[in-house]
Amino acid sequence: MLAAYVQYWKINLLTIAEYRADFFMWFAFTIVYHGTALAALAVTMLRFPSMNGWSLREMFFLYALWMTAHELHNALFFNVVSVPEYIREGRFDRFFVRPFDTLFQVLTVPSRTFPDGFILGLVTLAIATHVAGIHVTPFTVLTIAAVLCGGAGIDLGISLFVAALSFWLIRVDTLRWIVMSLEQDFTRYPISIYTRGVRIVLAYVLPFAFMNYFPATYFLGKHDAAFGLSPEVGLLTPLIGLLWTALSYAFWNLGLRHYQGTGS
Amino acid sequence: MTTFAPYIEYARKAFAREATYRIELIAEIGSVVLRVYLLRSLWTALYAHNAAPTGLPLHSMITYTTVALLMSLVLEVDGTRVIREKLREGGIAVDLMKPIVVPFAYFSDGIGQTLLHAAAIVPSLLFALLLVRIDVPSLPVLAIFCCSLALGYGVNFFVNFLMNGVAFWTLETFGLQLIVRWISDLLSGQILPLSFFPGWFGRAVFALPFAAIYSTPLLVYVGIIPPAKWAAALAVQAAWLAATAGASFLLWRAASRRVVVQGG
Numbered sequence: 001m002l003a004a005y006v007q008y009w010k011i012n013l014l015t016i017a018e019y020r021a022d023f024f025m026w027f028a029f030t031i032v033y034h035g036t037a038l039a040a041l042a043v044t045m046l047r048f049p050s051m052n053g054w055s056l057r058e059m060f061f062l063y064a065l066w067m068t069a070h071e072l073h074n075a076l077f078f079n080v081v082s083v084p085e086y087i088r089e090g091r092f093d094r095f096f097v098r099p100f101d102t103l104f105q106v107l108t109v110p111s112r113t114f115p116d117g118f119i120l121g122l123v124t125l126a127i128a129t130h131v132a133g134i135h136v137t138p139f140t141v142l143t144i145a146a147v148l149c150g151g152a153g154i155d156l157g158i159s160l161f162v163a164a165l166s167f168w169l170i171r172v173d174t175l176r177w178i179v180m181s182l183e184q185d186f187t188r189y190p191i192s193i194y195t196r197g198v199r200i201v202l203a204y205v206l207p208f209a210f211m212n213y214f215p216a217t218y219f220l221g222k223h224d225a226a227f228g229l230s231p232e233v234g235l236l237t238p239l240i241g242l243l244w245t246a247l248s249y250a251f252w253n254l255g256l257r258h259y260q261g262t263g264s
Numbered sequence: 265m266t267t268f269a270p271y272i273e274y275a276r277k278a279f280a281r282e283a284t285y286r287i288e289l290i291a292e293i294g295s296v297v298l299r300v301y302l303l304r305s306l307w308t309a310l311y312a313h314n315a316a317p318t319g320l321p322l323h324s325m326i327t328y329t330t331v332a333l334l335m336s337l338v339l340e341v342d343g344t345r346v347i348r349e350k351l352r353e354g355g356i357a358v359d360l361m362k363p364i365v366v367p368f369a370y371f372s373d374g375i376g377q378t379l380l381h382a383a384a385i386v387p388s389l390l391f392a393l394l395l396v397r398i399d400v401p402s403l404p405v406l407a408i409f410c411c412s413l414a415l416g417y418g419v420n421f422f423v424n425f426l427m428n429g430v431a432f433w434t435l436e437t438f439g440l441q442l443i444v445r446w447i448s449d450l451l452s453g454q455i456l457p458l459s460f461f462p463g464w465f466g467r468a469v470f471a472l473p474f475a476a477i478y479s480t481p482l483l484v485y486v487g488i489i490p491p492a493k494w495a496a497a498l499a500v501q502a503a504w505l506a507a508t509a510g511a512s513f514l515l516w517r518a519a520s521r522r523v524v525v526q527g528g
Contacts, residue, residue: 025439032443036450043460047317048310174291182295185302193309198301 001100008108016114023114030117034067034124037188052192057132058220059189064128065144066187066212068121069151075115077156079106083163084172087259102256103160103249134219144219146238151211153241158183158206160248167255187212192225199226210240270364271372278343278376293384296333297391303329304396320457324486327398331485332454332478334388335413337381339420339477343374347428348437360520367425367516374421401485408494412481415501419476422508423448429512432519453479459488476504 016023041063045056054062083106086092095105125144129136162179166172187208191199202209203226217224218234282289304326311322320328347370350356359366392398401409427444431437449455452474461469469475480497483489489497 022439025443029439029443029446032446036446040450040455043456043462044310046462047460048314050310050313052309052313171287174288178291178295182298185299189306189309193305195305198305 001104004100005108008110011110012113015110015112019112023112023116026112027116027120030071030120034063034120037184038063041188052190052225054190054222057128058216058222061125061128061132061134061220062190062212062216063188064121064125065147065216066151066184066208068118068125069148069211070155070183071115071117071121072148072152073155073159075113075118076152077107077159078113079109079111080156080159080163081176082106082109082111084166084176087166092259103252129219132220140219143235144215147215147234150237150239150241151215153238153245154207154211155183157241157244157248160245160252164248164252164255167259183208190226194226203227207240207244210234210237271368274369274372275376275379278373279380280376282377282380289380289384292337292381293388293391296337296388297395299333300330300392301395303333317460319488320459320486323397323399325457326396328457328482328486330392330396330398332482334385334392335478335481336454337384337388338378339417341374341377341381342424342428343372343377343421344370344425344428346370346373347425348431348441351431366520367512370425371421378417399486401487404491405484405487408498409481409485412484412498412501415498415505416477416481418505419473419501419508422505422512423473423477425512426508426515429515429519432515432522448474448477451475452477453482457483457488473504473508476501 038060041059042056045051045059049055051059083092086106086109095102098105129144134140158179159176162172162176165175186194186198186202191202191209191213194202199209202213209226213226214224214229215234215237216222218231221231224231224233307322307325307329311325316322347356350359359369362369400406423444427441428437430440451458451469451472454477458469458475458479459466470479480489480501484494484497
C-alpha cells in the first residue's frame with residue numbers, strides 16, 4: 001500500500017512537470033484566494049482596529065492556522081471532492097474490483113495535486129506566528145503540527161461526510177460548494193462575534209472552531225469570550241479531528257454497503 | 265420586430281433551463297441568507313468595539329452589505345461562460361453559422377438566467393429581513409439606483425465576455441477567470457465599501473471598471489453619493505460600459521476570424 005502511495009506521488013509530480021503553465025496558474029489562484037481574504041481583513045481592520053478584542057495581528061494568525069490546516073487537507077485528501085463525479089460517471093465501480101480499500105483508491109487517483117498550497121500555508125503561518133509575537137519553543141512547533149493534522153482531519157471528516165451522502169443523493173455538488181465557501185467565511189472571525197446557536201454549531205456540530213479559533217486562543221493566550229472555556233481546550237483539536245474522521249469513515253462504509261446494494 | 269424573436273427565445277430557453285435546477289437555486293438563497301447573518305454579526309461586533317467611520321453608521325453598513333448580497337444573485341450570473349464550453353466542445357462553429365449575432369444571443373441567454381435569479385431576490389430578501397433591518401431610500405434614489413444597477417450589469421457582462429473571450433487564444437482559462445473574479449469581488453465594493461481602502465490605493469480603486477459594477481449603485485443606495493453627484497457617477501459607469509463593450513466588439517471580431525482559420 002505504501003509503495004502504491006509513493007507511486008501515486010511520483011505520477012503527480014511527473015504530470016505537473018508536464019503541465020507547468022497550468023500548475024502556475026492554479027498556484028497563482030491559491031495566492032489570490034487567500035490573498036484577497038487577508039487583504040479584505042487588513043482593509044477592514046485599518047478602520048476597525050478591534051475585532052471583539054482581537055487585533056489584526058491576532059486575526060492574521062487565526063486565518064493562517066485555518067489556511068494551513070485546510071491546505072494540508074487539500075494536498076492529501078482533495079480527491080474526496082471528486083467522489084460524486086466518479087459515481088455519476090460510473091467510474092466509481094472499478095474501485096470494487098481492486099485489492100485496496102475504496103477510500104485509499106479514491107485518494108490515489110492520479111491528479112495534478114502538489115502540496116504548493118500547503119507550503120504557502122506554512123510560510124504564511126510562520127510569518128503570522130512571528131507577527132503575532134508568539135514565543136516559539138520546540139513544544140509550540142509540535143503542538144502547532146498536531147493542531148494542523150487535527151484541523152486537516154476535521155476538514156476530511158466533513159468532505160468525506162458530504163461525499164458519502166452522494167451514495168444516496170445524486171447531486172451534492174451544490175451542498176459541497178456551500179459548505180466549502182461558508183467554511184472559509186465563518187472561520188475567518190473569532191466565533192465570539194456570532195449568536196449562541198451558531199457558536200454551538202461551529203464548536204460541536206461542524207467543529208470548524210477547533211481548526212483555528214480554540215487553538216488560536218491557546219497559542220495567543222487569549223480569553224475565550226464565546227463559551228468561557230479554558231484555553232487548553234484548543235489542544236483537543238487532534239482528538240476532534242480523529243473522532244470526526246472516524247465517524248465519517250464509518251458513515252462512508254455504511255454508504256458503500258448501500259451503494260453495492262443498489263448496484264446488484 | 266421579427267428580428268428580435270430569436271433572442272427572446274434564447275432568453276426564454278435559458279430561463280426554463282435554469283428553472284430545472286431548483287435545488288441549486290434554493291441552496292443559493294440559503295447561502296445568501298447565511299452570509300447576511302455572518303455580515304450582520306461581523307459589522308455589529310466591529311461597530312460595538314470601534315468608532316464608526318464618518319457618514320456610515322451601522323444601519324447604513326448593514327443595508328450596504330445586504331443589498332450587495334442580493335445584487336450578487338443577479339450579478340454572479342455569467343451568460344458568456346458558454347463561450348468557454350462551446351470552444352472546448354466545438355459548438356461555437358455551429359453558433360457562428362446561425363443567422364444570428366452570436367454575442368447578442370449569449371447576452372439574451374444571460375438575461376434569461378438573470379430573470380430567474382432575480383426572482384430569487386424576493387425570498388432571499390424576506391428571509392434576510394428576519395435577520396436585519398435595511399433602510400429604504402426615497403423613490404428618486406431608488407430610481408437612480410436601478411439605472412446605476414443596469415449600467416453595472418452591462419459592465420459586468422462585458423468584463424465576463426472579455427474574460428471568457430480569452431479562451432479563443434488559450435483554451436484553459438478557468439483558473440484565470442477565478443483569479444479575476446476573486447480580485448473583482450474585492451475591488452468592486454461587493455465585500456467592503458471602497459472608501460475603506462487607504463491612501464492612494466483608495467482613490468485608485470474608484471478608477472477601475474470593477475467599481476462601476478457594485479460600488480456605484482450601492483453608494484447611491486446608502487446616500488454616500490449625493491444627488492448632486494449622481495450624473496457624474498452614472499456618466500463614469502456609462503463610459504466604462506462603452507469601453508468594455510468596444511473592447512468586446514474588437515475581441516469578438518478578431519476571435520471569430522481566428523475560428524475560421526482553425527476551421528479551414
